[in-house]
Amino acid sequence: AGMEKGRVAIFDSTNVSRKFRCEMVEELRSVVQSRSNVILVESVCEDPEIIQHNISATERSMPDYKGTESREEVVADYTARIQCFAARYEPLGDEDKVYSWIKTVDGGQQVILNKIFGYLPGRIASFVMNLHTFPKEIYLSRHGQSEYNLAQKIGGDSSLTAHGREYAVALAAHVHENVLRKFPRARLWTSTLRRTIETGELIRHEDVEVDGQPWITMRPRQWHALDEIHAGIFDGMTYDEIAEKDPEEFAMRKKNKLGYRYPRGESYLDVLQRLDTIVHELERQRDPILIISHQGILRIIYAYLMIDEIKSREESPHVAIPLNTIKVLRPHAYGCTCENLALLKSKAGPDGQTEKALDPPSH
Amino acid sequence: AGMEKGRVAIFDSTNVSRKFRCEMVEELRSVVQSRSNVILVESVCEDPEIIQHNISATERSMPDYKGTESREEVVADYTARIQCFAARYEPLGDEDKVYSWIKTVDGGQQVILNKIFGYLPGRIASFVMNLHTFPKEIYLSRHGQSEYNLAQKIGGDSSLTAHGREYAVALAAHVHENVLRKFPRARLWTSTLRRTIETGELIRHEDVEVDGQPWITMRPRQWHALDEIHAGIFDGMTYDEIAEKDPEEFAMRKKNKLGYRYPRGESYLDVLQRLDTIVHELERQRDPILIISHQGILRIIYAYLMIDEIKSREESPHVAIPLNTIKVLRPHAYGCTCENLALLKSKAGPDGQTEKALDPPSH
CATH class of the missing domain: 3.40.50.1240 (Phosphoglycerate mutase-like)
Structure with missing residues (x-):
């Protein structure tokens, strides 16, 4: 039903393995016609300062942690989650050249756009590039x-x-x-x-x-x-x-x-x-x-x-x-x-x- | 004098070696304040079809070849030029992380933006990403x-x-x-x-x-x-x-x-x-x-x-x-x-x- 209301849909998940991502894109082709209409977005962050900052930001607002009392508990849990994903995650790279994707590194220090063509994908890329998690009023x-x-x-x-x-x-x-x-x-x-x-x-x-x-x-x-x-x-x-x-x-x-x-x-x-x-x-x-x-x-x-x-x-x-x-x-x-x-x-x-x-x- | 007339200057040269590029950026810092105000633009192309196309486009319009009669001569000369540069060229990469640069691969199939921050650099990146050499009326x-x-x-x-x-x-x-x-x-x-x-x-x-x-x-x-x-x-x-x-x-x-x-x-x-x-x-x-x-x-x-x-x-x-x-x-x-x-x-x-x-x- 949402399809009639807009031109962009967001599928939010961890998509850890290359195999899963490929299957997902191929599956979606029946809906979106072309592979390039599915854009994978990957945010890689190895800067410890940004990670630390994100953990505290998340700790304050993430729905999963509502009601959890101890700050230390949340930080420990979230850090463990990150480590767990980091060990299993297969990053986007040369093997994914056939797909459309946007990869941001360390909060926008580097951005890689692969097969991003057309007006709307270009605007989406520009939008993703501008995003950051630093709090501001x-x-x-x-x-x-x-x-x-x-x-x-x-x-x-x-x-x-x-x-x-x-x-x-x-x-x-x-x-x-x-x-x-x-x-x-x-x-x-x-x-x-x-x-x-x-x-x-x-x-x-x-x-x-x-x-x-x-x-x-x-x-x-x-x-x-x-x-x-x-x-x-x-x-x-x-x-x-x-x-x-x-x-x-x-x-x-x-x-x-x-x-x-x-x-x-x-x-x-x-x-x-x-x-x-x-x-x-x-x-x-x-x-x-x-x-x-x-x-x-x-x-x-x-x-x-x-x-x-x-x-x-x-x-x-x-x-x-x-x-x-x-x-x-x-x-x-x-x-x-x-x-x-x-x-x-x-x-x-x-x-x-x-x-x-x-x-x-x-x- | 041109500095008073605009906010962007273009320095067009081959900038083959990393050493030369570094020296150039450091030299320019006295004029532009920050390193990130110098944006290196690199276009890498290994797709033989695009290269062939570019050679013919160039052959028709490049000032260097004005008056040269034989098409074969021009193509041979230009191909030799490319090979000569390709052998000596040091591409932008991990060692250049401290600089701001835009790299396009195979006519925009992939684009890498490194340390591109701010409104004007963002528009420049978007502009460079949209460029192509296919002729159109x-x-x-x-x-x-x-x-x-x-x-x-x-x-x-x-x-x-x-x-x-x-x-x-x-x-x-x-x-x-x-x-x-x-x-x-x-x-x-x-x-x-x-x-x-x-x-x-x-x-x-x-x-x-x-x-x-x-x-x-x-x-x-x-x-x-x-x-x-x-x-x-x-x-x-x-x-x-x-x-x-x-x-x-x-x-x-x-x-x-x-x-x-x-x-x-x-x-x-x-x-x-x-x-x-x-x-x-x-x-x-x-x-x-x-x-x-x-x-x-x-x-x-x-x-x-x-x-x-x-x-x-x-x-x-x-x-x-x-x-x-x-x-x-x-x-x-x-x-x-x-x-x-x-x-x-x-x-x-x-x-x-x-x-x-x-x-x-x-x-």
Whole structure:
């Protein structure tokens, strides 16, 4: 049944022997047509530091060890498991030249791609190459309230309101206190739109030294790929105006929020596509990253990271990303946790906007 | 001096010995800071078929052999060269683990990436992996005249005029006769905009068999990345209107056509960025490809392929891509040739538009 829902399936097992792997690939050929549509992925690690790190990461999050009390017990058991597999494992090599495979050595120090052809296999290879198990925090924040938010308009490129600037102050204070002290190498990504740039503008950029290297804290990086979903001909209108002017389009969008493409604009599926680069970069980076972006975009990034919570693509456009709040995500070996920190206590803005204006319309 | 103009430099030499390579990398460290900023690229080929193919490709286009009359002479000389290098060449391997390198085996059958970290090195690796020396033709065509062209408006998503449809007829006839007969596997890429889709609409999609596999001829593939440069707030206006309404913007664009970004729209540099995927796909494909797109986009693709003719990025937004014409590009080992085929003889349209309307405003 899953076959109809996607183009990639993952078969997770230890596949210790060459004989078993060959049989498996040949067996699958009846389903996938060509041998090269089955990609074996092997991760070889002999760096004791990485192994040690992986054991502790696993010990903390692996479902198998839930309820096990003693840390030593878990480490001993897991180390024994590794040794057991290492003794029996037949690595991919010259004898497997006829198959398609990706082999990463010591957490990406070396990567071997064998018979990896075509667009999707290439993207899969690039994705696998970017993966690592070093823990890092990811912070998601919407921009502060913008002029368009206040006017209930979608899209545009307006500046922050006084209330929005209040959030920028709170965000900078939070980042200085809670992020930069722990992680001087934390990074800052925004979209190219004014409201996200202004929201991050009060964060300090200091010349410091990290690990003996010069470093500018939170040097902002602007990504087009983080721009809000483009509403095409409806850009700059309120939802009431759209519903009035074009009830048919309005209804179509309600019916299929994921696939609906604004006339001359984008659909959530288009956004998914353009976030491909962001997701690869997010996986690759070992430093914590603060992403200041837009509700439509953060929904997709959140859904990608919180795969245990958001079970289908169809749910992702409905995720709530509250204003004035920073989401702290901590991916680990077996999932991801999320903590919400509301940085502005009062829901009422300084200039007495209504509740509605503080919860602006979103795509 | 070149250092100020780009972020990547290529040092093309045979680098036969390990000792020389090490010395070179260590020497360069004073310029590039880190060892991992020097990437060695090695292409190993022991497949006799590919070697034979490369020799004939080289024989036809290598500058060294210009003026040499006898084909046999060239093949003999080149084969001797290869044997001479093969005997002395020390391949990259375990002893070079400390360096960053990309090794491709037998034209991409296997690829080894050693210490390739970061965004740009990753893109370079992906680019190198996609390269091949099999000859293919690339056809570039603008869409036929659109309603907006006729009205001298930029942007939009209008349909073809009668004259534009005339071009679609001529293009389909040309493709059936001159492309599909020779290359049944030729591919068709358009943008997502109506005028390019309609221009390719009369090309036949037949179920055929190629190399024993089912194949649909010229099955259209729509790419957002091939959409025209987005004029932002000026979308749908004529250039006269823009010059009148916003002379300052108009002047800024004149001054720096490459870097100028339309308010809420794109610059040519943005387009360069989003064509990254297209260029990788273009290199990877072994089948001929017909690209029906827009002047702004085709300029960049043309400039990329015709690097001997278009010497700088600054020139690329000024390349003329004539209407009603198909450009046949033939990349070869040492450059690319281009042939222009005007498919509509008469410049006067069926409904008597002016010359100006047949040469519509372009970005």
